[in-house]
Amino acid sequence: VSRLREEIAEQPAVLQRLLAEQTPAIEALAGGLRDQPPRFALIAARGSSDNVARYAQHVLGHLCRIPVALAAPSLHTLYGTPPRLDGALVIGISQSGASPDVTTVVADAAAQAQVTIAITNDRDSPMARAARHVIELGTGEERSVAATMTYTASLGAVAALAAALAGAQHLRDELDRAPEAVAAQLEQPVDRAAERAARWERCAVIGRGANYGTAFEAALKIKELTGIAAEPYSPPDLMHGPVAVLGPGHPLLAFAAAGPAAAGVDEAVEEARRRGAEAIVAAPDTAAHLPLVPMPEWLSPLGAVIPAQLLAAELAERRGVEVDRPFGLTKVTRTT
Amino acid sequence: VSRLREEIAEQPAVLQRLLAEQTPAIEALAGGLRDQPPRFALIAARGSSDNVARYAQHVLGHLCRIPVALAAPSLHTLYGTPPRLDGALVIGISQSGASPDVTTVVADAAAQAQVTIAITNDRDSPMARAARHVIELGTGEERSVAATMTYTASLGAVAALAAALAGAQHLRDELDRAPEAVAAQLEQPVDRAAERAARWERCAVIGRGANYGTAFEAALKIKELTGIAAEPYSPPDLMHGPVAVLGPGHPLLAFAAAGPAAAGVDEAVEEARRRGAEAIVAAPDTAAHLPLVPMPEWLSPLGAVIPAQLLAAELAERRGVEVDRPFGLTKVTRTT
Numbered sequence: 269v270s271r272l273r274e275e276i277a278e279q280p281a282v283l284q285r286l287l288a289e290q291t292p293a294i295e296a297l298a299g300g301l302r303d304q305p306p307r308f309a310l311i312a313a314r315g316s317s318d319n320v321a322r323y324a325q326h327v328l329g330h331l332c333r334i335p336v337a338l339a340a341p342s343l344h345t346l347y348g349t350p351p352r353l354d355g356a357l358v359i360g361i362s363q364s365g366a367s368p369d370v371t372t373v374v375a376d377a378a379a380q381a382q383v384t385i386a387i388t389n390d391r392d393s394p395m396a397r398a399a400r401h402v403i404e405l406g407t408g409e410e411r412s413v414a415a416t417m418t419y420t421a422s423l424g425a426v427a428a429l430a431a432a433l434a435g436a437q438h439l440r441d442e443l444d445r446a447p448e449a450v451a452a453q454l455e456q457p458v459d460r461a462a463e464r465a466a467r468w469e470r471c472a473v474i475g476r477g478a479n480y481g482t483a484f485e486a487a488l489k490i491k492e493l494t495g496i497a498a499e500p501y502s503p504p505d506l507m508h509g510p511v512a513v514l515g516p517g518h519p520l521l522a523f524a525a526a527g528p529a530a531a532g533v534d535e536a537v538e539e540a541r542r543r544g545a546e547a548i549v550a551a552p553d554t555a556a557h558l559p560l561v562p563m564p565e566w567l568s569p570l571g572a573v574i575p576a577q578l579l580a581a582e583l584a585e586r587r588g589v590e591v592d593r594p595f596g597l598t599k600v601t602r603t604t
Numbered sequence: 605v606s607r608l609r610e611e612i613a614e615q616p617a618v619l620q621r622l623l624a625e626q627t628p629a630i631e632a633l634a635g636g637l638r639d640q641p642p643r644f645a646l647i648a649a650r651g652s653s654d655n656v657a658r659y660a661q662h663v664l665g666h667l668c669r670i671p672v673a674l675a676a677p678s679l680h681t682l683y684g685t686p687p688r689l690d691g692a693l694v695i696g697i698s699q700s701g702a703s704p705d706v707t708t709v710v711a712d713a714a715a716q717a718q719v720t721i722a723i724t725n726d727r728d729s730p731m732a733r734a735a736r737h738v739i740e741l742g743t744g745e746e747r748s749v750a751a752t753m754t755y756t757a758s759l760g761a762v763a764a765l766a767a768a769l770a771g772a773q774h775l776r777d778e779l780d781r782a783p784e785a786v787a788a789q790l791e792q793p794v795d796r797a798a799e800r801a802a803r804w805e806r807c808a809v810i811g812r813g814a815n816y817g818t819a820f821e822a823a824l825k826i827k828e829l830t831g832i833a834a835e836p837y838s839p840p841d842l843m844h845g846p847v848a849v850l851g852p853g854h855p856l857l858a859f860a861a862a863g864p865a866a867a868g869v870d871e872a873v874e875e876a877r878r879r880g881a882e883a884i885v886a887a888p889d890t891a892a893h894l895p896l897v898p899m900p901e902w903l904s905p906l907g908a909v910i911p912a913q914l915l916a917a918e919l920a921e922r923r924g925v926e927v928d929r930p931f932g933l934t935k936v937t938r939t940t
Contacts, residue, residue: 307691308644310671315844329679335646335687337673341840342813343665346864351671355643355691369840414845470806470833477678492845497806497854499835504677504705504939508651509750509828512931518833528682532940543932595848596879603840604868 272412272493272591276577279420280451282407283570286424287444290403291432294425297401298432301383305334307355312339312373314603316415316488317361320387320422322481323569324359327430330478331439331566341369345604350376359385361426363410363418364600365393372604374398387425389418403429412592413599414493416577419485420450423570430566442564446571453561453574461548461557461575462582465519470497472514473521474506474536475572477529482569486521486576493584493594503536511539519546523572526552527565550575608748608829608927612913615756616787618743619906622760623780626739627768630761633721633737634768641670642719643691648675648709650939652751652824653697656723656758658817659905660695663766666814667775667902677705681940686712695721697762699746699754700936701729708940710734723761725754739765748928749935750828752913755821756786759906766902778900782907789897789910797884797893797911798918801855806833808850809857810842810872811908813865818905822857822912829920829930839872847875855882859908862888863901886911 309328311321318338325336334357344350345368358377362370365388375398377384386399389407396402405421424446431439465471473490475483480502487500498521501510514520520540524533530551537547550558550572558575560568584591645664647657654674661672670693680686681704694713696706701724711734713720722735725743732738741757760782767775801807809826811819816838823836834857837846850856856876860869866887873883886894886908894911896904920927 308671308673308687314840318841318844325676326679329676329687330683330685333685333688335644335673335689335692336676337644337671340661340665340672340816342816342838342865343662346813346868347666349666349669351644351665352669353671356671477682480676480678488845492848495849495851497833497835497849499833502678504650504937505654507939508654508937509824509933512828512933513831513833515831529678532682597845597848601840601844603843 270591272414272581275410275412275417276581277454279417280447282417282421283424283450284447285406286421287428289406290425291428294403294428295432298429301357301433302435306357306383308335308337309357309359310337310339310353311359311361312341312370313361314367314370316419316485317363317422319481319485319488320361320419320426322484323423324426326478326480327427327566331430331434339373341373344372344376345369353377353380353382356382358382359387360395360399361387361422362395363389363415365390365395366600367602368604371395371398387422413594413597414489419573420570427567442567446563446567449561449563450570450574453571456559456561456575458558458575458578458582461579464546464548464557465579465583466586468496468519471519471521472506473498473500474503474533475523476502476532477527478565479523479525479529479569479572482523482572485573489576489580492597493580493589493591494587495595503532506536514540514543514545516544522547522549524549524551525560525565525568525572526562606927608750608917611746611748611753612917613790615753616783618753618757619760619786620783621742622757623764625742626761627764630739630764631768634765637693637719637769638771642693644671644673645693645695646673646675646689647695647697648677648706649697650703650706652755652821653699653758655817655821655824656697656755656762658820659759660762662814662816663763663902667766667770675709677709680708680712681705689713689716689718692718694718695723696731696735697723697758698731699725699751701726701731702936703938704940707731707734723758749930749933750825755909756906763903778903782899782903785897785899786906786910789907792895792897792911794894794911794914794918797915800882800884800893801915801919802922804832804855807855807857808842809834809836810839810869811859812838812868813863814901815859815861815865815905815908818859818908818912821909825912825916828933829916829925829927830923831931839868842872850876850879850881852880858883858885860885860887861896861901861904861908862898
């Protein structure tokens with residue numbers, strides 16, 4: 269069995285351990301922030317971690333009413349013109365903590381005396397050393413190039429931070445039950461979907477609200493593991509032009525977790541089918557191609573990413589890709 | 605000749621008119637903001653206007669040190685949990701001003717008594733009526749579905765706002781010379797590039813810094829006009845996984861305007877070629893596939909989008925697409 273498959277299977281335990289070990293530090297950190305709430309958050313991240321940042325924009329906005337900006341690292345690294353960050357909460361998300369761009373954003377914020385948090389597997393990394401606070405993912409070494417358990421752990425860290433900032437016990441209770449739902453999600457079959465997608469060479473992937481980041485992470489897993497050109501969108505962004513590419517030979521993968529965002533996803537699926545495009549839908553419905561285990565919507569990305577990972581792994585195996593080190597990618601990508 | 609070709613050709617005049625007519629209002633608005641600088645900006649937009657927002661994130665950060673967040677409209681429209689916007693400058697960008705999602709973000713900011721600006725062609729639109737300030741694009745009716753002159757006018761409005769907020773005369777002078785450079789860019793040939801791209805079915809598009817938004821706009825024009833699946837990235841985002849899709853049959857289109865971002869674009873082009881992918885490069889070099897007329901980097905997106913528009917139009921015509929109304933798209937897309 270591949271390391272990828274092993275790491276996918278470890279995710280419920282990884283999430284449970286993260287919550288057990290990091291909750292006290294997250295609660296303490298949130299207590300300080302509740303006394304002096306940030307005007308906005310700025311998040312620096314790349315790759316899968318950037319998809320966690322997309323989730324953070326939703327959940328910190330939705331539960332905590334904090335506006336979230338995703339950093340433009342080039343302003344910090346190439347142009348030497350970092351924005352003024354008065355009143356900001358600055359978060360770096362990086363498994364390795366080693367990428368110079370993400371580290372520089374955190375360091376610039378620290379130099380401006382703003383509150384900084386590093387979410388990382390390595391508390392001795394440059395990014396962690398630059399930050400005032402560290403949330404350790406504690407996944408142990410992730411050896412497969414495609415991030416799975418560090419993605420889930422980072423999502424869990426952001427969810428825990430949002431629940432703590434919101435200061436609502438029922439959110440904490442819901443989060444504590446998430447590992448069990450993720451374990452149940454791992455038992456759901458993806459073979460019907462894999463059979464349908466077996467000959468795909470390109471596709472669009474959609475999700476919205478809590479699962480906007482899920483669409484991006486699903487597309488990234490599919491691209492890096494299978495080489496299929498999968499492009500992510502929110503349903504409105506798809507409708508503003510890119511819908512033109514859908515049709516026979518350009519199918520759609522849709523994430524429709526229960527919640528206010530589901531109706532718009534369903535409408536986009538209908539439009540895709542009207543244009544002759546095949547569609548695979550992940551939804552909390554046992555008849556769906558990818559059945560989702562029901563979870564509170566704000567936590568549903570923890571479950572919804574599982575069928576995306578399993579589908580990408582299954583398609584990669586069918587294509588004969590070396591799944592632990594696909595397409596000559598390396599585990600740590602150092603960009604500026 | 606198509607309306608699309610006519611509207612592409614009108615862009616230097618459109619830009620010149622915008623600068624002549626709107627500069628006094630923009631200077632007045634910026635004067636007020638300089639007295640009470642915003643902590644951050646929040647921009648709501650869709651489609652081509654969202655690519656203008658990507659430019660705004662660069663230029664307001666680079667010239668004015670203002671951090672910029674791109675809105676998550678679902679928080680406003682679907683979830684009813686708009687973020688707290690204390691100290692924000694909120695900008696809506698929409699040619700029609702008619703899309704409910706963008707209008708709702710502006711209206712929520714106005715309800716929180718924040719400074720709001722509508723950048724639009726229609727000062728009687730719902731978005732314009734919701735905003736405190738209006739910058740009128742004044743392009744006249746854009747009849748081709750694919751936005752070209754409204755994109756350029758919106759870029760110009762954002763550039764003028766950034767120059768006014770920075771309060772630097774040399775920036776204003778540079779901007780005043782931009783229409784002439786855009787006119788010169790329209791004379792540059794795209795036929796060598798179109799010949800190379802004639803059989804493309806998918807591609808990646810890259811740009812960074814000032815031209816991050818250019819990559820997104822080029823990809824959008826190619827998608828909506830030709831049906832080619834073009835996916836935009838910054839070079840570092842490409843390297844964090846998606847580079848796996850590049851190879852024979854999955855080429856790259858790269859925007860390398862002169863400036864700090866060019867080196868990273870060039871490196872990504874080399875990596876693409878190493879993987880066997882064909883590459884078309886837009887650069888300020890008469891030997892480039894797409895030669896760019898030299899412009900100050902912060903204004904280079906006004907020029908760099910021209911070859912992208914011309915290439916998309918040329919490819920669409922070769923494919924027999926009805927370019928003024930491609931793939932059943934409509935001019936005004938009303939999303940929530």
